[in-house]
Amino acid sequence: MGILDGIVEWIAEQIMYGLDMINTSVLGALGCDMSVFLRYFPAAETMYESFVALAIGLILLLWVWNLFKNFGLGAGSEAEDPIKLSIRSILFILLAYYSDQIVDIALTIGGTPYNWIMTASLPSLDFASFNSVLLTIIGVCANGGVALIVLILLLVLAWNYLKLLCEAAERYVLLGVLVFTAPVAFAMGASQATSNIFKSWCRMFAGQLFLLVMNAWCLRLFVSMVGAFIANPLSL
Numbered sequence: 001m002g003i004l005d006g007i008v009e010w011i012a013e014q015i016m017y018g019l020d021m022i023n024t025s026v027l028g029a030l031g032c033d034m035s036v037f038l039r040y041f042p043a044a045e046t047m048y049e050s051f052v053a054l055a056i057g058l059i060l061l062l063w064v065w066n067l068f069k070n071f072g073l074g075a076g077s078e079a080e081d082p083i084k085l086s087i088r089s090i091l092f093i094l095l096a097y098y099s100d101q102i103v104d105i106a107l108t109i110g111g112t113p114y115n116w117i118m119t120a121s122l123p124s125l126d127f128a129s130f131n132s133v134l135l136t137i138i139g140v141c142a143n144g145g146v147a148l149i150v151l152i153l154l155l156v157l158a159w160n161y162l163k164l165l166c167e168a169a170e171r172y173v174l175l176g177v178l179v180f181t182a183p184v185a186f187a188m189g190a191s192q193a194t195s196n197i198f199k200s201w202c203r204m205f206a207g208q209l210f211l212l213v214m215n216a217w218c219l220r221l222f223v224s225m226v227g228a229f230i231a232n233p234l235s236l
Contacts, residue, residue, distance in 0.1 A: 030168055030216065031118070032111030032209065037176035044180040048100070055096040055183035059190040063089040066191060085191075092190040099182040103205075107179070110209035117216045161222060168215035175208045 038045050066085050095102065178185075178201070189198030 030172055030212070032107040032114055032175070032212065034107070034176055034179055037173070037179075041176065044176065048180050048183075051181055051183045052096060052099070055099075055187035056093055058184070058187040059089055059093050059096065062187075062191040062194070089190050092186055095189070096183045096186040099186050103179050103182050106205070106209070110213065114213045114216055117213065117220055164215065164218060164222075168212065168219065171208055171212045171215060175205075175212060178205050178208060 063085065067082060070082050070085075182201075182205075185198055185201035188194040188201070
């Protein structure tokens with residue numbers, strides 16, 4: 001069974017080295033800073049000005065249409081007050097124009113707890129060392145086919161951790177999409193008829209920030225577990 005143990009150990013080591021590489025690359029791209037997003041999607045910054053112009057045009061269109069409903073067709077139960085409508089339209093034109101600065105403030109607020117989590121002092125993460133410790137402990141207790149059980153456990157561990165990393169990366173990309181389409185979302189708040197779209201965008205934006213922080217927290221918990229196991233395996 002020595003050959004089988006050697007093959008299983010080699011496969012397990014390759015899996016862990018692969019996780020090391022993926023972990024380093026993905027964690028480097030996570031965060032509430034959009035610089036990495038722009039590095040991979042540079043067109044987003046170029047098209048942002050188009051979204052600002054589109055947003056201002058939509059607000060003006062909604063403004064004129066609602067005024068036409070008030071003065072052209074007569075005031076109805078669904079008509080908005082012209083003064084409140086004008087104030088609201090001007091306010092949301094300013095919000096759409098300065099949406100990048102508003103979103104940056106929100107990203108700074110959301111990025112503060114994220115940075116606290118990512119910069120917390122934890123044991124270093126080394127999947128290869130974790131694999132060696134696990135194989136040593138199992139090898140002392142048993143041999144032969146037990147190595148296959150170790151390999152299966154490592155595959156399950158690697159697969160679930162990889163899914164968590166992919167989910168965190170997906171949330172970062174979605175957050176970038178919400179950030180660079182923010183002007184159009186602000187435009188939807190200029191009218192009562194479309195204000196629900198703006199509220200939904202705000203909930204989605206806040207939710208993605210929160211979930212991104214929670215993903216970082218879960219990843220760091222896993223890092224601390226692996227680091228503690230490597231440092232003192234017999235205490236767990």
